[in-house]
Amino acid sequence: MTDLPTVRIDGAVHSYEDVPGETGRAPLLFLHEGLGSVGLWRGFHHRIAAATGRRAVAFSRLGHGWSDPPSAPRGPGFMESEATDVVPALCAALGLERPILVGHSDGASIALLHAAAYDLPGLVVLAPHTFVEEAGLREIEATRGAYADGLRERIARHHRDPDVVFRNWNDVWLHPAFRTWDIRPRLAGITCPVLAVQGTADPYGTVAHVESVREHARGPVEVVLLDCGHSPHLERPEETDAAVARFLSSLP
Template structure:
């Protein structure tokens, strides 16, 4: 299948947001919108979006959240409610700027929590929800994994890995992730606070060896759904299934969306 890549910036009241769309010209199929993880951006999805577009024969769209990648700096006001805020305030102008009515929300890690919040807030528009390695609450394993990453990034030269993708925003990206999740004020966070429920079909993907969350997380996410739910647990898989087991993830997403006729 011929895939065309369309890069564009969408102006919002808080600054320009960078988006990339892998176009398939299959306009009758609902496009997939990808929401990245806490340190992620469009580029860090690597070749997964193009492969997903080709396999599902539908457009795939990714965007850099404000403060990340090529998008403008975050406008401030970062808080323990940042997941809910993304769905309520920042996602809408991006989605509307894409000139699409319906979409499939697919989020990795904290992007999965954001995708669930989007599904809950826009039930008429979100046709299906896919979460990958998403957290539903603050678990000891999550905090342990973040502390280990914090120590790793403190080593000389490690921050340069983030600067490659986020430029001068890299320090903010790292501190926003670490300081929020390790703060006392965030200890009681649960996904139910920003996504109290959603009716669209759900596919929850999780690696059994995920260093940031045990397999109870997809169970908690499924408990918020009132529609069809599917869970895919991947053996010998850590926090990035779409990189570690890309073929399995793409096949599962394709079969799920085909069955849901969306």
């Protein structure tokens, strides 16, 4: 998808896809996972746009997809900087006023952090991370072997530099300083309605993450548990699409 449009933020080019929708409805902004990109949503944003009539924008973070590489390796605070710096700048550049964020995995954590600091009409998080679990770290460490054993070739179809993508995800999560990462205290800043979808067989995180959103957020939180792994929108698309569309239809 090298023919995607681009937008420049602080001198760096981000690639994105913009699916048009009806005016007067809050737009959707999709935030991808740690190894994700626009293409790796595999059409989820198109399906939700079609089901809801809303404009849907998906973009690739720096180093992902066909966006510019980051100026330096990421550190443990990258999700906070994405939430408070990149997302607002992107919204301003693309005319996304008070969007509903739809995030998956790391993108869901970024969405939670943004919603804790900004007034949003709603929020959808798929397999979010709110703290660090040892079992999840073991799975992330195991992907180092998988990367050399075929994973690199698979993700290279969707990224300009798969090595940068992998290191900026794997190295951050396995950095010693990241073991204390915990955004649960920040969730009290979320006052908008939230839909949290979690796979019960997710190797990267337990249901404790979505339960922590329900426990700490001050807005109403609906939790949907599905019999799947880390990607409900890909593994259980019909149930996930229906839950997201139903939630979005309930918003004012």
